[in-house]
Amino acid sequence: MNMRRRDLNKYNKLVKEYDEHPLVQSMKTYVQHGTTTTYDHSVRVAKLSYLLNTKLRLHADEQILVPAAFLHDFFLYDWHDEPKVSVRNFTAMHGFTHPKKAADNAKEVFDINDETYDAISSHMWPLTITKVPKSKEAKILCAADKMVALKETFEKNRFFHKKG
Ligand SMILES: [Fe+2]
Numbered sequence: 001m002n003m004r005r006r007d008l009n010k011y012n013k014l015v016k017e018y019d020e021h022p023l024v025q026s027m028k029t030y031v032q033h034g035t036t037t038t039y040d041h042s043v044r045v046a047k048l049s050y051l052l053n054t055k056l057r058l059h060a061d062e063q064i065l066v067p068a069a070f071l072h073d074f075f076l077y078d079w080h081d082e083p084k085v086s087v088r089n090f091t092a093m094h095g096f097t098h099p100k101k102a103a104d105n106a107k108e109v110f111d112i113n114d115e116t117y118d119a120i121s122s123h124m125w126p127l128t129i130t131k132v133p134k135s136k137e138a139k140i141l142c143a144a145d146k147m148v149a150l151k152e153t154f155e156k157n158r159f160f161h162k163k164g
């Protein structure tokens with residue numbers, strides 16, 4: 001995702017504290033969608049959230065938005081691992097449970113504030129039907145995550161790369 005130098009510098013400052021942590025770096029070992037790691041996915045969602053907020057002049061608080069987006073999938077496991085019941089159940093379970101897990105981890109490791117915690121917890125809405133994104137930051141994160149996930153899922157599908 002291309003960013004102008006000024007935006008990139010600002011983005012880097014907003015994530016620096018988190019990016020340097022070994023647990024965040026460990027997300028490079030987990031696969032998210034297709035061939036994308038959870039780390040790369042998180043960077044994309046954080047950059048897109050930043051850009052949506054800036055370019056569309058949404059006036060969300062970037063000190064909440066960007067860290068929340070960067071840590072939104074900080075659940076720290078590979079969700080493709082051995083299913084406990086069946087692939088279908090496990091995948092569904094991960095979808096429902098990982099936002100809270102990610103928010104709890106972020107709270108424990110970085111002592112994030114309540115706004116950041118809520119934005120992370122609600123990023124899978126409407127799957128997590130009762131966890132509606134309420135703040136501007138939560139809504140931007142929820143939308144950015146879906147846009148990036150869709151792109152990553154399509155990129156891995158060869159059907160979409162066929163010409164003619
Ligand atoms: Fe997620």
Ligand SMILES: [Fe+2]
Pocket residue numbers: 041045072073145149
């Ligand atoms: Fe995500």
